[in-house]
Amino acid sequence: xxxxxxxxxxxxxxxxxxxxxxxxxxxxxxxxxxxxxxxxxxxxxxxxxxxxxxxxxxxxxxxxxxxxxxxxxxxxxxxxxxxxxxxxxxxxxxxxxxxxxxxxxxxxxxxxxxxxxxxxxxxxxxxxxxxxxxxxxxxxxxxxxxxxxxxxxxxxxxxxxxxxxxxxxxxxxxxxxxxxxxxxxxxxxxxxxxxxxxxxxxxxxxxxxxxxxxxxxxxxxxxxxxxxxxxxxxxxxxxxxxxxxxxxxxxxxxxxxxxxxxxxxxxxxxxxxxxxxxxxxxxxxxxxxxxxxxxxxxxxxxxxxxxxxxxxxxxxxxxxxxxxxxxxxxxxxxxxxxxxxxxxxxxxxxxxxxxxxxxxxxxxxxxxxxxxxxxxxxxxxxxxxxxxxxxxxxxxxxxxxxxxxxxxxxxxxxxxxxxxxxxxxxxxxxxxxxxxxxxxxxxxxxxxxxx
Ligand code: 5AD
Ligand code: SF4
Numbered sequence: 001x002x003x004x005x006x007x008x009x010x011x012x013x014x015x016x017x018x019x020x021x022x023x024x025x026x027x028x029x030x031x032x033x034x035x036x037x038x039x040x041x042x043x044x045x046x047x048x049x050x051x052x053x054x055x056x057x058x059x060x061x062x063x064x065x066x067x068x069x070x071x072x073x074x075x076x077x078x079x080x081x082x083x084x085x086x087x088x089x090x091x092x093x094x095x096x097x098x099x100x101x102x103x104x105x106x107x108x109x110x111x112x113x114x115x116x117x118x119x120x121x122x123x124x125x126x127x128x129x130x131x132x133x134x135x136x137x138x139x140x141x142x143x144x145x146x147x148x149x150x151x152x153x154x155x156x157x158x159x160x161x162x163x164x165x166x167x168x169x170x171x172x173x174x175x176x177x178x179x180x181x182x183x184x185x186x187x188x189x190x191x192x193x194x195x196x197x198x199x200x201x202x203x204x205x206x207x208x209x210x211x212x213x214x215x216x217x218x219x220x221x222x223x224x225x226x227x228x229x230x231x232x233x234x235x236x237x238x239x240x241x242x243x244x245x246x247x248x249x250x251x252x253x254x255x256x257x258x259x260x261x262x263x264x265x266x267x268x269x270x271x272x273x274x275x276x277x278x279x280x281x282x283x284x285x286x287x288x289x290x291x292x293x294x295x296x297x298x299x300x301x302x303x304x305x306x307x308x309x310x311x312x313x314x315x316x317x318x319x320x321x322x323x324x325x326x327x328x329x330x331x332x333x334x335x336x337x338x339x340x341x342x343x344x345x346x347x348x349x350x351x352x353x354x355x356x357x358x359x360x361x362x363x364x365x366x367x368x369x370x371x372x373x374x375x376x377x378x379x380x381x382x383x384x385x386x387x388x389x390x391x392x393x394x395x396x397x398x399x400x401x402x403x404x405x406x407x408x409x410x411x412x413x414x415x416x417x418x419x420x421x422x423x424x425x426x427x428x429x430x431x432x433x434x435x436x437x438x439x440x441x442x443x444x445x446x447x448x449x450x451x
Contacts (some may be wrong), residue, residue, distance in 0.1 A: 275315055
């Protein structure tokens with residue numbers, strides 16, 4: 001469980017009379033949504049790190065993997081006690097689990113005041129007005145194709161952050177057979193480029209230097225916008241407008257990774273040399289059953305082209321083990337693909353059946369202990385490869401952007417997305433510095449500042 005307040009601990013909380021606490025589960029998209037909710041409520045509510053003093057608590061949920069509902073109900077059980085102490089406290093559930101459960105959530109947790117889905121959250125203010133006028137159990141879980149992500153013209157409730165995320169699209173049209181996203185986040189909707197540019201502008205004004213564009217499948221950005229803009233041209237526009245930032249994006253679907261997009265890595269100075277490209281499996285049979293629309297050789301061909309265009313690019317991925325029908329041979333093919341690509345980092349998951357998805361109905365589900373065993377072996381292999389990849393940087397000098405300082409320990413990031421830890425002063429936060437890499441760890445590098 002992540003509590004949003006941690007990101008905002010430098011925000012002044014003096015003006016607004018009421019207190020808001022948001023608990024965020026899941027991905028960066030959810031964190032972004034939590035920030036939008038806080039932003040919409042600025043002026044009415046200020047953020048508090050203290051659950052006990054909150055007038056409004058929102059739990060922003062994620063349902064992508066495992067026991068999401070169970071986790072939510074056990075958290076709500078704990079929050080219910082706060083409502084007993086403070087009957088004026090309002091309690092809301094947002095995000096993907098909220099979208100899935102809708103009004104059913106009130107049956108199990110009648111003390112919850114409102115439920116809002118990923119589109120509904122933009123109508124949060126109206127919904128709270130309704131509650132203030134005495135309405136009970138309000139829900140907004142509409143998902144429509146006509147929805148547009150509104151531009152929120154209010155300052156972001158954050159200060160001092162060097163890194164920020166900007167959603168460029170919401171939803172997904174791909175329907176990978178294991179994935180709940182298209183059902184809970186709806187169809188793909190792109191934000192107008194002007195909104196994205198304005199948002200980046202305000203972040204840059206606040207001192208942000210490293211921007212990650214977010215979407216379930218950023219490569220298909222622009223679909224349905226009605227004017228001629230695609231993802232490479234959006235990147236180019238951002239690169240032209242903000243030549244001093246570091247630019248990243250996630251997530252890319254391999255089937256939509258065009259040559260034109262790959263060329264951006266050599267063409268655009270702001271675009272960092274890192275790509276997260278989820279492969280999910282190395283078996284063509286499984287990729288087909290996942291509805292991924294590429295096979296392992298096509299994936300390898302994309303990787304080859306990326307490395308030809310941008311030789312030092314780091315590539316990270318997502319993998320699923322134990323998808324229905326995955327035989328020992330299929331699994332072995334995934335291990336072979338990991339060896340062939342040599343990912344810098346991989347996020348690996350046991351397949352988890354999601355209610356309502358196609359794969360949840362497949363009859364050849366894999367036993368839990370087989371999945372666990374496969375995951376352990378895969379992680380052993382990837383940890384070894386990942387460390388070797390990181391070790392390539394030992395003894396080298398890298399330019400890093402310093403993000404944070406705590407007790408004279410600096411946390412910085414390379415363009416290739418490695419986290420680098422070192423000793424240093426807080427006045428270096430936000431600056432680019434040269435660092436000598438002394439040692440590689442599993443998921444970070446240890447450096448020394450060069451003067
Ligand atoms: N089971 C396991 N992993 C999943 N992911 C998405 N849905 C599931 C599921 N049902 C993983 C995929 C995706 C990442 C965000 O989560 O690897 O890329
Ligand atoms: Fe889910 Fe596939 Fe869409 Fe990614 S591309 S969000 S895995 S359906």
